Amino acid sequence: MNAKMNAKWIAPLVLLLAGCAAWQPRGTGDLGLVVERAAGRVMVVETSGHSKLGEVTGLGDLSHASVVYSRDQRYAFVFGRDGGLTKVDLLAQRIDRRIVQAGNSIGGAISEDGRLVAVANYEPGGVKVFDSATLELVADIPSEYAPGRRAKVVGLEDAGGRRFAFSLFEAGEIWLADLGAEASPRLQKFKNIGQEPYDALVTRDGRYYLAGLFGEDGLALLDLWHPERGVRRILPGYGRGQEKLPVYKMPHLEGWAQAGNLAYLPAVGRHEVLVVDTRTWRETGRIPVRGQPVFVMAEPGGRRVWVNFALPDNGAVQVIDTETLQVIQTLHPGRAVLHMEFTPRGEAVWISCRDDNRVAVYDTATLRELARLPAASPSGIFFTARAHGIGF
Amino acid sequence: MILAVPPALGADSSFTPDPTRRQELIRMVRQDCGSCHGLTLKGGLGPALLPDALRDKDRNGLVFSILQGRPGTAMPPWQNFLSRREAEWIVDQLRLGFPDER
Numbered sequence: 001m002n003a004k005m006n007a008k009w010i011a012p013l014v015l016l017l018a019g020c021a022a023w024q025p026r027g028t029g030d031l032g033l034v035v036e037r038a039a040g041r042v043m044v045v046e047t048s049g050h051s052k053l054g055e056v057t058g059l060g061d062l063s064h065a066s067v068v069y070s071r072d073q074r075y076a077f078v079f080g081r082d083g084g085l086t087k088v089d090l091l092a093q094r095i096d097r098r099i100v101q102a103g104n105s106i107g108g109a110i111s112e113d114g115r116l117v118a119v120a121n122y123e124p125g126g127v128k129v130f131d132s133a134t135l136e137l138v139a140d141i142p143s144e145y146a147p148g149r150r151a152k153v154v155g156l157e158d159a160g161g162r163r164f165a166f167s168l169f170e171a172g173e174i175w176l177a178d179l180g181a182e183a184s185p186r187l188q189k190f191k192n193i194g195q196e197p198y199d200a201l202v203t204r205d206g207r208y209y210l211a212g213l214f215g216e217d218g219l220a221l222l223d224l225w226h227p228e229r230g231v232r233r234i235l236p237g238y239g240r241g242q243e244k245l246p247v248y249k250m251p252h253l254e255g256w257a258q259a260g261n262l263a264y265l266p267a268v269g270r271h272e273v274l275v276v277d278t279r280t281w282r283e284t285g286r287i288p289v290r291g292q293p294v295f296v297m298a299e300p301g302g303r304r305v306w307v308n309f310a311l312p313d314n315g316a317v318q319v320i321d322t323e324t325l326q327v328i329q330t331l332h333p334g335r336a337v338l339h340m341e342f343t344p345r346g347e348a349v350w351i352s353c354r355d356d357n358r359v360a361v362y363d364t365a366t367l368r369e370l371a372r373l374p375a376a377s378p379s380g381i382f383f384t385a386r387a388h389g390i391g392f
Numbered sequence: 393m394i395l396a397v398p399p400a401l402g403a404d405s406s407f408t409p410d411p412t413r414r415q416e417l418i419r420m421v422r423q424d425c426g427s428c429h430g431l432t433l434k435g436g437l438g439p440a441l442l443p444d445a446l447r448d449k450d451r452n453g454l455v456f457s458i459l460q461g462r463p464g465t466a467m468p469p470w471q472n473f474l475s476r477r478e479a480e481w482i483v484d485q486l487r488l489g490f491p492d493e494r
Contacts (some may be wrong), residue, residue, distance in 0.1 A: 038422070038493060040433060063431035081430050104435060115483065122436060168438070198466075200436070214466060244462055246468030249427055250437065311424060311473070334424070354423065377423065 004128070028073040029344065031090050032383035034181040034352065034359055035078075036376040037062040037288030043375055046095050047323075047343045047350070047383060048169060050361050050371040054093040066107040066380055069387035070132060071114035076382070077132070081110045085119055087135060090384070097135045101128050109158045112390075116179060118156055118164045125150030128167055129179060139185050145171035155211050155253070156199025157391055158345035159224050165209045167197035167220075174200075174211060174222055174231055190231040193220040201253040202391030203278070210234075212253050214268060217244075221281060235265075235274060235280040245292065249310035252295050259302030259322040266307075268291035273307060273327065287325055288339055289318050295339065298322070308337045308351075317351060319367060327369050333360040338378070344385035352378035407477045409424070418491055421482060432483050432494065433490060437466060454483045 035042040040060050044053045056277070059065075061082035068077050075096060076088040084103035086095055104123035110116065116138060118129045128144040143151045151168035159165040162179040172195055176188040195215025202209050209222040217239040222231045251266035258278065260262075265274045265377070268287070274283040275295055293311025298305050305320040314336050319329040334353025341350050348370060351360045354377050361371040386392035409417055422431055428438035437443065446454065458479040461469035470479070485491060 061430065061432050061434075063426050064436065081436065082432070082434070105431070106436070154437075196466075248424070248468050250466065278423065355419070 024243070026091065028090055028384050028385075031073070031348075032339055032341070033060050033076050033090070033375075033382065034350075034375055034378050035065045035067075035380040035382075037065060037379040038377040039378070042076075042088060043170050043373075043378075044090055045349065045350075045359075045373070050348070051285060052371070056088050056093055056095060058084045058095060059088075059098075062379070064106065064379075066383035068108060068110040068117065068392065069382075069384050069388075070110070071387055073384040073387045074137065075112065075132075077108065077117050078382075079119055081105060081374060082318070083121065083123075083384075085117070085130065085135060087132075090351065099130075099135050101137075102126075104131070106152070107156060108387070109156050109164055109181070111158055111162050111164070112160055113162065116162060116164075118158075118177075120153040120156035120166055122152040125168075126199045127150050127153055127156060127164065127177065129164070129177075129185070139177075139179055141177055141185060141187065143168050143171070145173055148281055154198055157200055157202040157209060158206075159202065159209060160206050160390075161325075163224075163226065165200070165202070165222065167193070167200055167211045169196055169198065171243075172197065172211070172215075173387055174220060176222070176227055178222075183349055189228055195230045199253040204258055204390060206390040208278075210253065211270065212251065212265070214247075214250070217248055217268070219265070230392070232281075233359075235276065235283050238267060238274060238283065238286075239270060243274055245271075247292060247310065248312075249294050249314075251293055251310075257296045257298035259298045260304065264296045264298065264320070264322075266296045270293075273305070275319065285325060287320055287327065289320075289327060290330065291317050299349075300342055300344070302366065304328075306340050306349060310338060331362065332368065333362070333369070334358060339380050341381035343384055344383065350381045351382075352381055354378060402407075408480055409478060410480060415493070416479060417475055417482060420489060421486075422493055428474075433486070441486050441490070443487055443489050446483075451483055451487075452478075454486075455479045458482065 004152040008317045030048045041057045042231040043055050060080045063081045066341045077314040083100050083105045086098040089096045098332040102121040108119040117132045151170040164177050172372045174190040178186040197211040198214040200211040201332045211220040218236040221234050247269050273287045291306045291309035317331045318327045321328045331349045335355035338354050339352045359373045413432040429441050430436045433441040461467050
């Protein structure tokens with residue numbers, strides 16, 4: 001009996017000890033991923049020394065990929081365009097689990113308790129919800145808005161509790177799904193919220209879900225504390241009937257820019273950032289910028305707002321001072337700036353420059369470049385601090 | 393009945409962009425068009441641009457959509473970024489199976 005036990009246990013024990021000797025315990029609060037979208041790969045990076053720690057391959061088509069984090073900040077859930085949902089272990093720098101759950105997807109969200117990961121799908125249209133530990137399917141919500149017609153789902157966000165909010169592009173609807181009883185989610189549907197919602201965000205306090213509209217000027221606002229009050233339209237007709245410019249890249253709303261009582265939003269098809277008072281949801285101003293904004297993101301402390309642009313101005317980043325509402329600096333970090341991500345407290349910002357195959361790191365106080373990291377066609381940058389932010 | 397083919401319909405198959413421009417165009421289609429149509433061109437917010445999806449579509453119509461955009465949709469006009477011959481080359485390559493970036 002003893003001999004048998006020994007044979008069974010010694011080999012794994014030796015391996016375990018060997019592993020421990022090589023592996024230093026490490027926190028994950030300063031880690032993150034950079035998506036190298038054409039290579040189907042993510043870089044594991046750390047923001048204390050601005051360096052790359054490793055990479056993880058085999059994640060499929062990562063165009064428009066986005067990431068949410070487990071509450072322990074160890075695991076990243078990477079949503080690929082091809083319907084792939086990959087759970088990446090940042091410490092081991094390997095894939096923990098991976099499934100292909102749809103044909104065409106656009107991002108996802110993680111529930112407040114960290115147990116549910118939801119994915120927004122274009123094809124077949126709908127939302128699928130998975131157990132974050134096992135990636136087993138928990139619920140399937142087809143976005144059927146008319147008999148036989150399923151909409152592309154966009155703007156999927158965590159909505160407090162075990163709820164997720166999302167928008168239906170073709171239908172012009174917002175749905176709120178409550179997975180309190182997992183297998184049969186309770187759905188609340190809001191119709192006629194506006195034409196072609198293209199993306200959405202949740203405010204930092206988790207109270208408001210705001211969907212941007214592509215088919216008309218304006219946004220749709222849902223108070224998640226009071227969904228019974230319905231969806232209301234804000235900033236209607238912000239273009240004041242002017243001809244919209246062609247949009248070469250859809251703006252993104254996830255990088256919620258809120259500083260004090262003001263929120264900063266990209267105007268669709270215009271060279272403007274809209275400024276909104278979040279107490280009244282009325283426009284209080286607009287800031288002329290260099291091109292069509294894609295991401296409008298506030299530093300964590302809210303002192304400055306950083307903006308990148310669609311073609312042909314995608315080599316520039318502008319920095320807005322939130323006290324004066326003026327552009328204070330125009331930076332040229334590299335060609336085809338796709339994304340920006342602040343370190344947890346905002347002393348630095350990482351900027352992906354797709355066509356220069358690098359990530360540029362800027363000091364947010366001096367607005368000077370601190371470091372460059374080579375990366376193959378980098379797109380999204382996602383740091384683990386997102387794990388503890390609502391709406392990320 | 394024999395229909396006369398207007399000159400514009402005849403594929404100018406002799407046109408090939410020079411190698412540098414060719415790489416730029418491939419990158420543009422994969423990366424910039426890809427942000428709506430998918431890097432693999434399987435579709436996203438915009439429709440798929442794979443050979444099967446385009447087979448039955450009119451070549452001139454596709455070229456026109458690229459250059460002028462499609463009103464009422466998210467498709468913008470690309471005429472400030474592309475010549476007509478380049479748009480035709482892109483359509484022809486899409487219908488054959490679009491090349492990958494190097």
